[in-house]
Amino acid sequence: MTDNNDWLDGLDETELVIEGRLSNERKDKSPQYLLPLALLQHSIGMDGVKQLHDSENFCAIVVTPSPDWTLPLMHLLKPWEWDFVQARVTPLRPSQIADDTSSLRTMDALAMGARVLGIGHDPERLLPSSMRTAADMVVRLPPPNGEVIGAVIKRMCGRTLKVIPNDIAFGLTFDEIVACLRPGTSPTQCIERLKKAVASKRSSSPITQGVPTIHELHGYGDAKTWALNLIEDLEAWRRGEIGFDAIDANVVLASMPGLGKTTYARSLAHTTGLPLITTSVGKWFSESPGHLDSVIKMIDKVFVDAKAAAPCIVFLDEIDAVPNRATISPRGADWWLPVITHLLDKLDGAVNDTTDRLIVVGATNHPEKLDAALVRPGRLDRIIHIAPPTAEDMQGILRQHLGTDLEGEDLTQAGQLAAGASGAPAVSWVKTARRTARSAKRPLQMADLLAAIAPADIRTEAMIEGTALHEAGHAIVADILGIGEVESVSIVIRDDHGGSTMLKFDGFLPTRTAVENLTMQLLAGRAAEQWDDGDVGWINIWDPTTSTSVKLPNWSPIFSQGLSWYAAKMIKEWAEERNQAFHSDTEKAAARVAHREFLLDVMPNAKSIERRRRARQIEPQTRLIPGNQVEIKSVDRDEDRDIPHDTAMARAPEAIPVKKGRSFGGKAGQKKAQETRRSNREQKQAGAVEKDSKPARLPPVSAPKPPTVDLAAIKARVAARVNKKGDGEAA
Incomplete structure (x- = not known):
């Protein structure tokens, strides 16, 4: 100065x-x-x-x-x-x-x-x-x-x-x-x-210890730009050039899991030198008895502690755990509405009261689930989406975790292999590569890192070739239609998919042509697989009975048409047990026919409960008929087959409904049951059974027809009545 x-x-x-x-x-x-x-x-x-x-x-x-x-x-x-x-x-x-x-x-x-x-x-x-x-x-x-x-x-x-x-x-x-x-x-x-003292206090914080600065982060796109602007504004505020109200200090980070939202908040605190207070709905419950008043007090404590440490960063992790009032059930609303209202009130004070000097950062995996009032203007209205890191981003992330290892080595190939993955596995890859080098008692080599990123593939040659066709289909169609720039194509197994195609979009205007082109690009992988007889892809089919997604082979339309996920999976397992070919569309269709023939042969001798279950698996269009037969309409043959099907569902419509009455124990109960059965038989034989059914529906009321006037008939009736009346008077 x-x-x-x-x-x-x-x-x-x-x-x-x-x-x-x-x-x-x-x-x-x-x-x-x-x-x-x-x-x-x-x-x-x-x-x-x-x-x-x-x-x-x-x-x-x-x-x-x-x-x-x-x-x-x-x-x-x-x-x-x-x-x-x-x-x-x-x-x-x-x-x-x-x-x-x-x-x-x-x-x-x-x-x-x-x-x-x-x-x-x-x-x-x-x-x-x-x-x-x-x-x-x-x-x-x-x-x-x-x-x-x-x-x-x-x-x-x-x-x-x-x-x-x-x-x-x-x-x-x-x-x-x-x-x-x-x-x-x-x-x-x-x-x-x-x-x-300032340097020691920053480095000794357990929350920010070992975390890179914002400038050293890779793959955060607009989120990194926002953070750099925030850092610049904070420096101007510290110099007295601007007020705290001039700082854009509130944001919500949205991404798929594993893309480093928590690391971002820790890095922001480390770079700015501000205290970091992390909270979530889970903490409100785990650190309190979980009653309504205790949860509200936990929210108060978070913002009281933040104000006491201000200027400070408040990190609201998993903010989508706060229910959306537009979709919450009436029962849940009675409990959650006071919590949501109180949180919104506290956010108003933290965001709009510049004397509090708070920076609020939210994180969510599901931005579409956030309450509209939470992200309205004046609260957390800025939502920044973090995309998966590109090949170039992965090079920077790997270099950061490698430290002094592999200095001077070109990480381009490693970044391309890692493209499409989140940044979280990078730490594990580096540790695995270092462990391999230690076991061999030698320095870390590039081959160790590449082997950790893309381990030995256990898929068959046909599956690898089919995966390559699938991803090539996505890339070729995207390039032909000009949807975006193809950054990388990979057939390295990642989580639940066998490959990935990374595109860089300049922007997307949802016109009809753009939507149709994007749809074609998304389906191009399936279409490319038709160039070869191999069946290598995977699809997820929703199972409504368990509310989960079931992973199944990429079924052909000829095979899977009309089948439920369970029946399709059962046919595949049945074919594999008998070493029956199950690759091309023709082989899949043949396996379906053979499996149906197998069921038709074994069902007549199966128990009734097994026949009832198997009947639906033969064809989804199974129709139950009166009596003890099930009519099967075959899609591959012109004949119909009847299978014994002794179930309550197939009883004759004139069956006597048995009402469940009060239960009696011992001999009294047995006697009461015998009398009831005898009475029912007598009523049935006498034909005096009163059906316990809903009243018949009235036929629809049709529009009244115009009346037809028969003048001759009317004159005849009038004349008859006049004559009758005259005769009576004369008498």
């Missing part, structure tokens, strides 16, 4: 003004006294300090940078003849609120023309409302910058350095700063101690 005599003279003048009111222990000009005084004058100037010191009938609030500054500032300001001083670090417990008299004492003191002072890092929670409302001056103190530290050093040592970084004490508590500013030492020694 530039030497500023006016600033230092002001500090001396302030000390002379208040020297008469200081205790003897303060007259030694120790850093415990000089540091809060210098920060106070730097924030409000000499005029503000004099107003704070001399004003009568006056109410002031001093907002400290963090809780550890509350006590030193109280020691500095309390001797300035205040009639009532309220200084708190933690809020009152619910049991103490009823007995708290601070608000009443504030009101009485101000009514008598006295001086009232409140000190705390969070006035809304720590100070009485009457004091906040009636305050004549509110002083918000920022963390000490280079100018404040330089003024203290000059007052202690008689001189200072010309240039002191503004972040020289960033992240240090009040006690840690004071421990570095020692009277009797040179300014250079004080600054060196501060630098070592």
Whole structure:
């Protein structure tokens, strides 16, 4: 910094003004006294300090940078003849609120023309409302910058350095700063101690230990750009060039699992030097009894701790675990709505109140499941999607984990083999390669790394060839249709798929042509497999009975048409047990016919429960008919076959329904059952059984037809009635 005599003279003048009111222990000009005084004058100037010191009938609030500054500032300001001083670090417990008299004492003191002072890092929670409302001056103190530290050093040592970084004490508590500013030492020694303290505190954090900086990360795309902008803005804020409200400090990271969202948050904390508070819905339950009030208190604790450590990063992991109010069940809504509402309220304060100085980062694997209110403008409205790392990204990730191993080696081939995988397995690959080298008692070689990334393939030659055809189909069609740039094509097994084709999209406009082209590209792998008779791909078929995805061979349409996943899997297993060929479409169709013939032969001699189960497996279109027969409509032959099927479902419609009544035990129960059966038989024989069925549905009401008028008939009826009436009168 530039030497500023006016600033230092002001500090001396302030000390002379208040020297008469200081205790003897303060007259030694120790850093415990000089540091809060210098920060106070730097924030409000000499005029503000004099107003704070001399004003009568006056109410002031001093907002400290963090809780550890509350006590030193109280020691500095309390001797300035205040009639009532309220200084708190933690809020009152619910049991103490009823007995708290601070608000009443504030009101009485101000009514008598006295001086009232409140000190705390969070006035809304720590100070009485009457004091906040009636305050004549509110002083918000920022963390000490280079100018404040330089003024203290000059007052202690008689001189200072010309240039002191503004972040020289960033992240240090009040006690840690004071421990570095020692009277009797040179300014250079004080600054060196501060630098070592900051570096030591950053490296000793277990959360950020061993984590690379944001600049060293690879494969994060827009997320890395956002982080670099945040770091630049934080530096500008520390220099006093911008306010905290000018910083874009809130984001949600969305990606598939394993792409390093947690590592990103740790790296961000490590690079910025800010504390990191990690939380999740799982922690709210695991670290509390799990009741509604305890979960809400856990949410409060997270943001209270974050404000106490501010500026701070709050990492909301697995934020999609907070239910979406649009899809939650009515039963779940009764419990979750208070939790969701409370979380949204806390996020409003953290995001919109710049005095809290919080950076909120959310992480989710399912951004589509987030509540709309959670990601609306003004909350976590920025969602950045992290894509799987490209071949170039994987080279950087591998280089980072290799350290000094394989220095100077070209990792292009390794990056291409690893393309499509997440960054998480890279650590395992490097460890496996190093273990291989240790076992061979030699330095690590490129072959060790390549073998770890792409281990020996256990697939048959036909399956490997078919996988290559499948991925080539995706790549060729994408190139022909101009969907995107093909970055890599791999047939290395990764998780649940045997290969991958990586495309780089410049953008996607969902026009009809674009959607049709994308659909063709996605189906191109299946189409390419038709060039060869081999059956090598895999598909996932949803099993509604277990709500899981079942992995099955890539069935041909001739074979799988009309089959359930279970029947298709059963036919494949049946063919493999008999060493029957099951590769080409023709072989699959033949296996289906042979399996049906097998069932038709064994079903007549099977038990009734087995016949009932097997009947549906022969053909999905099985139709039950009255009696004890099942009619099978064959799709491959022109004849029909009947199979005995003795089940309750196939009973005659005139069967007598048996109502379940009250059960009786012993002989009384047996007697009651016999009487019931006898009564039912007699009713059936007599034909007096009342059917226990739903009332017949009324036929649909048709539109009324226009009436047909028969004038001759009407005249005849009228004439007959007239004649009859005349005869009666005559009689």
